[in-house]
Amino acid sequence: MDPITSDTYEVYLEELAEATLTQHLQRSNYSKIFVLVDDNTEKHCLPKLNSILAKHIDHVLKITPGEEHKTIQTCYALWQQLSNRGADRKSLLINLGGGVLTDLGGFVASTFKRGIDFINIPTTLLAMVDASIGGKTGVDLGSLKNQVGVINQPQMVLVFPELLKTLDTRQTKSGYAEMLKHGLILDAAYWECLRTEKNFSTAGSIQKSIAIKNQVVSEDPTEQGLRKILNFGHTLGHAIESYFLESSHKPPLLHGEAIAVGMILEGYLSHELKGLSKLSLQEIKETFLSHFNRVDFEEEDIKDIIDLMKYDKKNAHGNINFVLLQEIGSALTDVKVPENLFQKAFAYYKE
Template sequence: MTTIQAATYPIHFEEKGYNELSNLIANNNYSSLFVLVDTNTLEHCYPRFIQLLGTEKPIEVIQIEAGEIHKNIETCVGVWNVMTELGADRKSLLITLGGGVITDLGGFVASTFKRGIDFVNIPTTLLSMVDASVGGKTGVDLGVLKNQVGVFANPELIVIDPEYLHTVTPREIRSGSAEIIKYGMTHDIRLFNEIKDNPNVNIVDLIHRSIEIKNEVVLEDPKEKGVRKVLNWGHTIGHAVESYFLESEHKEALTHGEAIAIGMICEAYISHKELGFSKEKVNDIKKNLQQIFGIASITENDYAPILEYLIHDKKNVGGIINFVLLNDYEDFKLNCTTSQGIIIESLKFYCQ
């Protein structure tokens, strides 16, 4: 797979990525190297990483607990303290080796430690390969409110190594495929068709195109003032549902992709009501996404708390809930609004 050039950094694939990372380390005379991992990636991914990384420099490994629940400022404080104790300075390099929690949190830790040190992302899940690691967004959650604290900061480079996908569960692969479906609906319907028409599709074949789409959007709008908002398709309701299920004692937590699939179904319904998006396509989206991701239990008792989480969405301005909606596949409209009544209708539609 060919290298993709982002605004200030390259996105390399497979073994070329490790060669370029080794060159980066050799050419920049870093004072110290740190690798941020979680309990899963230390066991399953670090051995491959250290085998392919060509450097004689000593590496300090910093481990955090796995899971979205640990993507918070308290974990950052722990990592900052460990780096300080190990003598990190402004010429240190932090390499993140993990999924979206690691790349989001690690990028934030690096971009704020001593007002910013270099970092490199090596995503190990499908979700982080096609979305979280690319685009310069870093940050952590505030309680269960997702990505409320963070900064835009670009890595020095990104290494995409699909071999790491052998270390994650089929559920996590499905979760990442939701972001690929998002790119399909908004930019290249072939991606959605490939997934829905072929249950045995080789997902690796769709990674490069997905990253291309995200990179093209980010190049046009680095800080989400305009067209980058399209990357939030499915995420307005999806994030609210994800946060609610994470917080509720009576719900089993959803993966990010499972929640975004719910969001895409609901927001497709809202697109039909507000923009005339084809009802046939809305029904097709619902049928296919529920086949892929299953059906979460959402009842009338859940509507009010989900609406409450929607109010806290970081994309809102002046208390107004903003949506990305579809006129048609590959034809979207930004900064849309709707009524609470239609939002509730969309949740009912999901459950029918």
């Protein structure tokens, strides 16, 4: 399967990923190789990596899995471990894990000694098609998503779809939400194909989603314009994810579960403000609700979620900026939304 190329790095899949990693380590002469894992990837994925590495892993670093551990405190502990174990500017950090781990590991590598090389090996569908691609690294600030970080590209991203066999269905569906988003914002034919696909985690579909995200990121690496379309569903979705993460009476939602709700809500806003047809809106709602359980929202929940949106990274000059759809496959950025429509969007979701 051909690599997906950007200006600064490439994404390799399956057998080509193995060969490329071996070649890269042989010619790079790293002083030390560190691998970052969590409890799950240490057990299920590290043996795969050990079987293909041509060079010895000097140290394995481990974090506790979960969004609640994507913090600057976790970074501090990792910086300390790197320092204590003799890491220098010629060391390499391989991030072996899901989106939390690749975001955090990329940030640790980008800031340790002002930057060391890192490679992402995503182990969840969400990380394969989204989190590990594009160079966004960082951590949360309390329950607020990705408030601290930098954009810095990895040396490469290596995708092994076989690692998805270690996931439960809920985790896989979380990544499926981002794949559907890629179709909604840029490729109507891909949306149509994917939304009825029962086996959506094939290497071909993964490659297609990576290619779509890579196309957008390559044209706008620092998110000045086009790259903003990747945030469709995320303005409300991130606020929902943060609210459920910090709530004592709500079960936490996975990223894709929250973004699925966000895409229905922002689909409604698209219909009201940008001409998305009623038929397309209903298709979006039916598609996501056929794969994701409906989330219950009380009036107080909705008020708090709307308040959380003021912390969204896309906001500027006090305005909440949305990505909305003109039609399936075509998105608009920096759209201002009247506040009275938020309650109507939640009412539409709950119908």
